[in-house]
Amino acid sequence: MYSAGDVRVEDVPDPVIQQPTDALVRITTSCICGSDLWPYGSMPAGNPARMGHEFLGVVTDVGSDVSGLQAGDHVVAPFAYSDGTCAFCREGLHTSCVHGGFWDEPGQQGGQAEAIRVPLADGTLAKLPETDAALAPSLLTLSDVFGxxxxxxxxxxxxxxxxxxxxxxxxxxxxxxxxxxxxxxxxxxxxxxxxxxxxxxxxxxxxxxxxxxxxxxxxxxxxxxxxxxxxxxxxxxxxxxxxxxxxxxxxxxxxxxxxxxxxxxxxxxxxxxxxxxxxxxxxGPAPTRAYIDTLLPKVLDGSIEPGKVFDRTVGLDGVPDGYRAMADREALKVLVRP
Amino acid sequence: MYSAGDVRVEDVPDPVIQQPTDALVRITTSCICGSDLWPYGSMPAGNPARMGHEFLGVVTDVGSDVSGLQAGDHVVAPFAYSDGTCAFCREGLHTSCVHGGFWDEPGQQGGQAEAIRVPLADGTLAKLPETDAALAPSLLTLSDVFGxxxxxxxxxxxxxxxxxxxxxxxxxxxxxxxxxxxxxxxxxxxxxxxxxxxxxxxxxxxxxxxxxxxxxxxxxxxxxxxxxxxxxxxxxxxxxxxxxxxxxxxxxxxxxxxxxxxxxxxxxxxxxxxxxxxxxxxxGPAPTRAYIDTLLPKVLDGSIEPGKVFDRTVGLDGVPDGYRAMADREALKVLVRP
The missing domain is CATH 3.40.50.720 (NAD(P)-binding Rossmann-like Domain)
Structure with a gap:
């Protein structure tokens, strides 16, 4: 996003491991958030951001300090990254993690993309079982909106x-x-x-x-x-x-x-x-990481279907129009299949 | 109080029973509140108020609907009156009583006085055992500051x-x-x-x-x-x-x-x-009525002494100077013995 109303799909270099606690994830499902509409409506030019903070994907590589994940794992990412070990994370307030932060901040990568570097991967990512593709929209809501x-x-x-x-x-x-x-x-x-x-x-x-x-x-x-x-x-x-x-x-x-x-x-x-x-x-900002364990079983057994909030699906090329459709209240929430 | 800085001691008609739920109380101990200093610092002229919302006293008469009190009962009044029976009172939020209100509002009487009419007496007043006079300052804190x-x-x-x-x-x-x-x-x-x-x-x-x-x-x-x-x-x-x-x-x-x-x-x-x-x-405004039952035993057995916050005692004539002393931070809290 270059400024209000100006969203472009661009080729950027593939992400690489920068820290031993990083993981790389190939994104399978992503989406546009209602909160993305705030900058879409008012962002000044000059500080473009790589947008998107909700995604499901498959781990493709991990740094040397990552112990709980390996290539091939299916994962969901909460909308904030966190170490999972500080005083606040242990209390379930991952959005106040002393080492954590938010996607699409300066220097960070976004989830509306084919791949992403995940900092503090052990603390941030939650592993998912391999499931029917039909569950993906509901699983994706664990990133942000449901949590x-x-x-x-x-x-x-x-x-x-x-x-x-x-x-x-x-x-x-x-x-x-x-x-x-x-x-x-x-x-x-x-x-x-x-x-x-x-x-x-x-x-x-x-x-x-x-x-x-x-x-x-x-x-x-x-x-x-x-x-x-x-x-x-x-x-x-x-x-x-x-x-x-x-x-x-x-x-x-x-x-x-x-x-x-x-x-x-x-x-x-x-x-x-x-x-x-x-x-x-x-x-305040929801520590959605804290709620995944509670909510995941209900999504997996099909007793609830939070993914019904998605009413449109686009590929990456469709992201700019997805923003427009959500801003115009034409779509409630747009799913992105990179 | 006539306006900022202007507190006068005046003779007014004795209170009388106006509603069958009223009680009349002869005030034995009262005080000046830190919150009284807000109007003392800024009250515009034109709407004089009868001040004081903390008092201990003895019931002298009750209306025909009052069932839990009788003449001679020693009582403490919380800083808000309340019916004790509405949905909010039953939940312990007496300051949101649907029939309640605050002392020293227009039309109400104040506690910095010799006597007072207490509306909704059954719900408002808490009975006290007869105790040593030395306990009065601590008991009085149950009206407001301790609660x-x-x-x-x-x-x-x-x-x-x-x-x-x-x-x-x-x-x-x-x-x-x-x-x-x-x-x-x-x-x-x-x-x-x-x-x-x-x-x-x-x-x-x-x-x-x-x-x-x-x-x-x-x-x-x-x-x-x-x-x-x-x-x-x-x-x-x-x-x-x-x-x-x-x-x-x-x-x-x-x-x-x-x-x-x-x-x-x-x-x-x-x-x-x-x-x-x-x-x-x-x-928010404390439902001090709700805490009297919890705090009273600790005051009565002497294990705590909240009355230590009083560092000056005056008669009614000394009330204007008591305001001044508290406003000048010369006194922490002034006890009034009418």
Missing amino acids: TGYHAAVRGGVAPGRTVAVVGDGAVGLLAVLSATLLGAEQIILMGRHKDRTDLGREFGATDVVAERGEEGVAKVRELTRGEGAHVVLEAVGARPAYDQSYGVVRPGGTISRVGVPQYEEAPVGFASLFGGNVTLTG | TGYHAAVRGGVAPGRTVAVVGDGAVGLLAVLSATLLGAEQIILMGRHKDRTDLGREFGATDVVAERGEEGVAKVRELTRGEGAHVVLEAVGARPAYDQSYGVVRPGGTISRVGVPQYEEAPVGFASLFGGNVTLTG
Whole structure:
């Protein structure tokens, strides 16, 4: 990505092992993320980035210090790399790894490609069994969108008997619905206005859909919750209006759990928004590596199908148009088969 | 209080029963709160308020619907009144009671007085045994400052093994230290620069004191926590610099628990402050009513002495000077014996 709206497919040198902890992976399945649309909408020129932070693939080579992987292993990569051994990784907060970082940062390679160098491979990559190709889309959601929706629900304290409001009907919002279902929520109100998406949300377990936004949407959610508001709000957008909607619909004593990357730094937190009602604000970049072990068996046995969020498939050449289609809300999430 | 700096002692009509759920209380012990200093510093003229929201007293009369109290009962009042029966009260969030409210709001009476009308008396007042007068200061802290410090610690998830930083060496900050001690914190770093106060903080269990503020203070706390930051930050001030200090010293994945009434509405919550490190922001007006049953036995058996935060005693006539002394940081907390 060279700048907003300018995505190009280019030939670059093949990745090589740079550190003894690296692995090289041939990418079999990748995709475009809703969060890729933020730079697609606003990136200034001058610092092109190699995009993509979700991929499945096959290990082709490993550095001399890699002990848990070998060529031929099928793997899934979380959207952040991490050593797996520091204090934060051991606590399951891999996105705060003291040696870790994010794909598509300066100097890093991206997942929307044929191959990639994976730093800290032992800590980063999770091995997968060889499976039917039909499972690939669902497995790929473990990289980011499913683990991110699940993180929102876990951090938000979703549990049996809880009323949950999900703000946003993108892939993460829909998989936050699925996650709330898995964690036993009693009522799940999905706030979104794209019918094809909210229909999938109902399939994932949403009990109510609120298409209204702003004050009208807030009033609707309050009406659906005996005037009290939702115990847990899962905010899966990252824009300021979504934040404002969240503290509008949360119940006193409840929790707003954010996983949409905030496109703002300051926001209301005082008496009138969070403090007065003892509202908790939580969330952050999801340590999706931590959730793979929990979620993988449910994907493998077919009891859930998070891969349904993909509604278009392209080859590498189709990536620029995939960005456009997602930005235009023509596609929900675009799968890439390099 | 007529306006900033203008506190007057006036004769007003004796309180009377207005609702069948009211009780009348003769106040035996009251005090001035750190939060009273916010209006004392900035209140515009035109809407005088009857101040004071912490008191011990003796019931003198009850309305016809009051069943749990009778004349002669010794009681302590939390800083908010509440029905004790709504969904929020039953969950222990009395400050969100659907019928409740706060003392010294328009139309309400204040605790810095000889007597007071207590709405929703059955839900609001907690009965006390008759005790030695020497216990009164410690019992009075159950109204607000001790319960508030305890709320901060409970909401923040203080537990054995946790490192806690307390921002603010006022009465609430010091009792947040005591609360963190009761909940088994391993390390308690008190951020404050008044030596007499931080000395009391050490007596309450602080293991470290950091007098530096701003970036220097943040660096000092990080140094004391192996560079990681504190698991839990208890923010007991309410000013923006205290908020900024809090996200500066919190550990990734940690929690900032605020009980200082925010004197700001907007503050940083984005990637650089809370989101990036998965930091949780929690807290609010403490439902001190909920904590009286837990904390009272420890006060009665003398194992803790939270009343040590009082370092001056005045009669009603001395209240205006008591405000001045607290505002000038000459007194930590002023006890009032009407």
